[in-house]
Amino acid sequence: MFTAVAALIAATAVPSVAQQPDEHGAQPASIDADVLAAFAQQDSADVWIVLDDQADLSAAAGVADWAERGQAVVDTLRGHAERTQADAVALLTESDADFTPYWISNRILVRDASESLADSIATVPGVERVALPTELAVPEPTETTENTPADTVEWGIESINADDVWSEYGVTGEGIVVAPIDSGAEFDHSALVDSYRGNLGDGRFDHDYNWFDPMADCAAPSLVPCDNHRHGTHVTGTMVGEDGAGNQIGVAPGAQWIAAKGCLYLGCPDVGLVESGQWMLAPTDLAGENPRPDLRPHVINNSWGSPGGTVLDPWYDEISAAWTASGIFGLFANGNSGPGCTTSGAPAHSPESYAVGAYAADGGIAAFSSRGPGPAGDIRPSIAAPGVAVRSSVLRGGYASLNGTSMAAPHVAGAVALVWSAAPSLVGDIEGTRALLGATSIDVDDTSCGGTAAENNVWGEGMLDVLAAVDAAPRAETGELTGTVTDADTGEPLGGARVTIAGPQHRSIVVGTDGTFTRRLAVGDYTVTGSAFGYGEESGAATVVADETTTFDTVLTILPTHDVRGTVSDSRGVVLDGIEVAIGRGVLPSETTGQDGGFVFESVPEGAYELSATGSGCLVPAAREVVVAGDAVVVDFTLPDVTDSHGHFCRDGGDVFIAGEDRLSLTGWDAVTTVTLPFPVDFYGEQYSRAFVSSNGVLNFLAPSPGGGTTPRIPAAAAPNAVVAPFWTTINVEATAGVYTGLSGEPGERVFVIEWRDVRPLSFEPELTFAVQFHEAGGIVFSYADLPADDPVALGLRTTVGIENADGTDGLQYSYRAPVLSSGTSIRFDTLDIAAG
Template sequence: MTSEAFRWPRTVSAMGALLLSLAFLLSSAAPASPAPRASKIDADVLDRLQSSAAAKVFVILKAKADLSGAPAVKDWTARGWFVVNRLKATAEATQGGVRALLASRGLEARPFWIVNAVLTTADAATIDVLAARPEVARIRLHRTVPLPPTIRGEAGSPGSAPEWGIVNIRADDVWADFGTRGAGITVANIDTGVQYTHAALDTQYRGRKADGTFNHNYNWWDPSEVCGNPSLAPCDNNGHGTHTMGTMVGEDGANQIGVAPEARWIAAKGCESNSCSDFALLSSGEWILAPTKINGSAPRAGRRPHIVNNSWGTPAGGDDFYQSTVQAWVASGIFPQFSNGNSGPGCGTVGAPGSYPESYGSGAYDINNVIASFSSRGPSPFGSIIKPNISAPGVNVRSSWNNGGYLAISGTSMASPHVAGTVALIWSAAPSLLRDIAGTRPILDSTAIDTANSTCGGTTSNNNVWGQGRLDAYAAVDLANG
């Protein structure tokens, strides 16, 4: 890109900006084909500008970092920094013109590097000038993603056996026969937070020190500062995140709720309450790659988790906004586990990011091995690939809640952490597979229990209702062990 391309918007006069704004508004109303720059502006941005003087938008740059060399880097810390440094270098090399333009107009700019984008609030004239820049690919509205609706059941009382989902996928048999309970693996969730003092979760929290005190640096992130300013300790003002974390690692003796109870956990509050803003999700995605102190300083890529569970998503399965985030996680060796969505039973209802080829998405079934009616179906809008990838227990799943107790709820949000916990068992039992996502997915796929359903297309062994079938943690660990 030439220096002239960077300088041009800074020299636009006030009258020129006014004319550009007028041209922008006229072109959006005219039936003729839009100008190339107008075609970069999403329709909902234009709609917002019809009713508001300004819109909060992401200015997405064309340039993307080349992360193809990451898998060749064998050291965990070095591989993490390879990915982070490539992403940051690309953002720094290409965002300068956009940020300078915004600064010249007195507008705030929040840069991101996991997606090469700048977040700002701008009027129609500024948005039009931004879209005209050759390095800009798209102007996208900042959105808020609602958490998938869940169905509450009864809390129930602890029994003498693990919860039904753990028994169903045979995780308890993994504990008994292989002596594997997830030790050495760190899981994370991007969710509503976690009640870190919960009896089923406090000893598994990576921030808990041997003397029983806590250090939340590198273990907790709250980008929207919902838990306080500054956010000094984890909180969960919803319950959803405490529940999904419990299904991954929870246990307090009497309550055996977690698939991998010896794994450690960290968390990012990407969902402010019952919804998740794009800002918080992207910030959390960056933190997952390189966790920081609670004030956002001193990132350390070597402290990133091995697995991240994402029980959130947009109903629009074709939304590719988060794809760069998932691709970066995969490049760094983080297993990206997602819920498939709760918009079933119609075909093609899978949500994003679970719909991405890089994401491993889970559908939900009940204690009788019947697929949940709400479980979103494929195919994915991305190449019509089969989605979900697999299905797991997701109906009336009892786990930890943010009041210190337990609650049974339903949703693919509950199914996804069963899969994340299973990956923790696999990687704990077979450390040679650690960060080998391409080698781990076929193990999950090939050991799943085939469940035929041709309603939305596919085969007996791989279809758009069940994916590869029902999750079998025991068979997966057995195969991984060779």
């Protein structure tokens, strides 16, 4: 389980000079002591403005329809936040502050706030307090064992009797969507890819509404799910994982999953968790636009929290309450701070939360499993589930056995998916589902931390038994709907076709290679729609009868096809080669432009598509809606340059690597040294004769700064400035590595190179080699000689690449935390006047 590295406590507030009653005697909001301490050490700090008034969601929670209920909750929260935050927003806008308002928890994040601004904020009506942001850590589980296929269901699945639910009721979680807020998920892992909601079949994916990376930890923009830790991939596998080849790791393999990356590689900032919690209530497209509350998940797993016994600022209670009001079942790992009492972590110990403890295969409670009671005397955990030696998916297609209440919680998330799939009348009934899970759990008498034999602070209400829960659930009469999707011309089955079923229950199925599907459904009338890429949709009506099998076959007709072709140019009309062009969000393999800038998609089925062209960090991507019908379609793209205010632009190039010759005295972590330049370097209108070179893949022209810690986006006001960053991240220059300089060429055409050779980023084993070239005639080139192609960290996943001016107000960022670099390539930065000359 994730444990806190910063105490998530509402620090004791003490008044500053500005925190005195106003002329009417009204008391201003409190400013937390740690905020005042931060201002005593620095000029500015990021702060939370916490509003004291929370929305009343009771009316919205009473709406019956799933989509309308979700929208009602979102509308209520948004409207309440807009009204109650209006005065604070007005002050911040007038102060030209950098701020983001949130509505799921009534608060505003202000970046780089000064003490005087904080004092002013504290006088605004409705503001309760001013607090510092906090962060949680991502520690390794207590044990790790890499595993091979088990060829059977995992012990945890058998222990809670999930496999019996599959066999006795034919229910595996169909129609239910689960979601982790975690370190992400490896969406194309063989055990996860089939259950990912963004999987359209035929190797096509749509990540809109299915993936959210609020801190752009996977890339910027973050367009594809990733997991740079493995924790989230493991958790997701326990909920839904199955690869069809012996790895039956998931409790509800028939359910679908989406994910929000609330945690970075090394921590979980509260702002990321708040944004993830808000996105879950109203998922958006990848641009963060067009929210769809109807696409929210049914179950959210939270395998993170604060240390045992910590009292949490109740920001997450507001999120949990909003989820519950919308019908989302949110649950939390109880913590790994046992075996002592009163060690339950936050927010698991909150009255709003449903908390999960961990037990082992021998039936004993895990020693690490946190115990209650909670701060308010509540029994914690709520229930216990398997959490020792839990085998599930990890990165790069692997499997591992891990320990923790992090591993127990997703067993319960999967169990809720099974119960709601078997008993749709319970969907959204959080109180009823909690009661059902508790009533059907297996009591374990352990009152060592208080409670009773039936409900105590070691086991909660006992050991999870999902078969008993489904047995006791108010299930409707069911029958089976089966059918085959075939090609109208050949009569052959269409493997990978999608069948959508709408009626008393909703199902979306990607059929197997034999084109068949079978689903157990509540009795009633349904509309069944078959679709496949390259074919027209076909719909029809089917009636499911109790204890009978209804057959509904779908025959699809292939569509006519036409070519789609075009040319890609830059803003000066120069054709661009090596540009990736995609059609229909990946319905066909992407094409790459040739030396003439041209591309062609052959035999595209008739229909409407989005056609997009993407270069690199040097060019602005473009997209166009096209309709394929009749003759060949011709679409030409112009990709504008990404420029800064000074007029810099960049271009990707090939292998122009020049090695250094003279080794600098630069070793270890966060080291810096001064280098005298052999000729003046013109940079943002200033000329420099020396550079301060850091071990961390960055140099600047102003002061000896290693640029350590979390690398910023470019531009950024914080030092260092006047930055040249070919691979800015935390790097160790070991004894076998080095940073070298070299000079080549004739006067007027000389090239001065600074090379980082065989260096290693933090927590990274392979060696990297890259360099900066300063050209006397003008221009700066980043070149990359050796970046292992099989690891995203080596390609820039935790890296900033770009240039920045002397006061951090202007810059050209090529990439930020995006794995877009590769060996044998280069990036050249020039100004428009140099290019014209």
